[in-house]
Amino acid sequence: MDSAFERSPEQEALIAEWAPPEVDTGRPHSARIYNYFLGGKSNFPVDREAAEKTLAAVPQARTAARANRAFLLRAVEHLGRLGIRQFLDIGTGIPVEGRNTHDAAQRIAPDSRVVYVDNDPIVLAHARALLSSHPDGATAYIDADVHDPDAILADAALTETLDLERPLALLLIAILHFLPDEDKPTDILRRLTDRLPSGSYLVISHLTGDFDPVSTTGGVAAYRNAGIPMQVRSRAEVAALVPDGWELLDPGVDPVSHWRPDPGTELPDPVTIGCYGMLARKR
Numbered sequence: 001m002d003s004a005f006e007r008s009p010e011q012e013a014l015i016a017e018w019a020p021p022e023v024d025t026g027r028p029h030s031a032r033i034y035n036y037f038l039g040g041k042s043n044f045p046v047d048r049e050a051a052e053k054t055l056a057a058v059p060q061a062r063t064a065a066r067a068n069r070a071f072l073l074r075a076v077e078h079l080g081r082l083g084i085r086q087f088l089d090i091g092t093g094i095p096v097e098g099r100n101t102h103d104a105a106q107r108i109a110p111d112s113r114v115v116y117v118d119n120d121p122i123v124l125a126h127a128r129a130l131l132s133s134h135p136d137g138a139t140a141y142i143d144a145d146v147h148d149p150d151a152i153l154a155d156a157a158l159t160e161t162l163d164l165e166r167p168l169a170l171l172l173i174a175i176l177h178f179l180p181d182e183d184k185p186t187d188i189l190r191r192l193t194d195r196l197p198s199g200s201y202l203v204i205s206h207l208t209g210d211f212d213p214v215s216t217t218g219g220v221a222a223y224r225n226a227g228i229p230m231q232v233r234s235r236a237e238v239a240a241l242v243p244d245g246w247e248l249l250d251p252g253v254d255p256v257s258h259w260r261p262d263p264g265t266e267l268p269d270p271v272t273i274g275c276y277g278m279l280a281r282k283r
């Protein structure tokens with residue numbers, strides 16, 4: 001390579017720290033902390049500091065983040081094999097090359113259609129990567145908050161991409177633990193799911209303190225101290241998120257690593273995961 005085009009370490013550092021003006025790099029954000037756990041580069045010093053404080057309390061947080069992302073991909077592929085071609089992914093996260101919902105869905109069926117929703121401007125800044133749909137399918141991105149389900153369901157990007165008269169899969173992966181009980185997550189879920197037709201699916205993953213209560217309490221405190229509300233839930237509390245009229249499918253609420261693992265996978269100790277996954281279907 002021509003050395004005139006090589007970047008110095010200082011230039012690389014400046015590029016890595018670049019953020020669009022609407023991104024507040026002075027406060028940590030859950031999407032960027034999670035990106036740090038996954039080994040990504042879309043995070044800033046405040047995020048890394050909050051992430052390191054979490055890792056001090058919960059050293060297994062990186063393993064948990066990877067297991068959660070792997071669960072997302074397995075669940076989407078499973079749904080694709082069941083014939084689902086429409087996905088609404090709320091709490092998308094910063095894209096991970098080749099490991100996003102549309103990548104998994106379109107590997108099974110290229111005509112799959114995906115609508116992504118997140119409230120973090122950094123995800124919006126990366127949305128182009130989420131819009132790299134296979135030409136036979138479609139993807140769209142909505143900058144919105146899960147606290148406003150009606151706005152999400154009425155957004156033109158959603159109604160132009162998904163057919164709400166046909167079954168779809170609603171993904172709420174690693175987002176509901178950012179909704180404490182006072183935010184009424186069951187009401188939000190009911191408002192999101194009421195409009196969906198019979199035969200639709202709901203995929204949830206959710207942090208829990210069931211396996212390692214002491215370190216989980218430390219991890220939750222690290223997030224709250226960083227200004228990010230968080231509430232972990234027990235297996236029974238996660239199961240109780242399944243809305244009325246929906247049935248929890250096999251294998252029930254399981255650690256994400258244990259939920260329909262790929263054949264031959266060695267299952268980790270759930271203590272190293274601390275995150276439940278589940279799949280439900282509307283009757």
Ligand SMILES: C[S@@+](CC[C@H](N)C(=O)[O-])C[C@H]1O[C@@H](n2cnc3c(N)ncnc32)[C@H](O)[C@@H]1O
Pocket residue numbers: 030031034068069072090091092093094117118119120123144145146147172173174175178
């Ligand atoms: C831990 S990441 C999970 C990303 C992805 N679902 C996964 O499991 O790999 C949580 C995501 O939820 C988003 N999020 C958190 N609170 C939200 C809210 N109130 N409305 C919309 N998105 C939210 C964050 O910006 C972040 O991208």
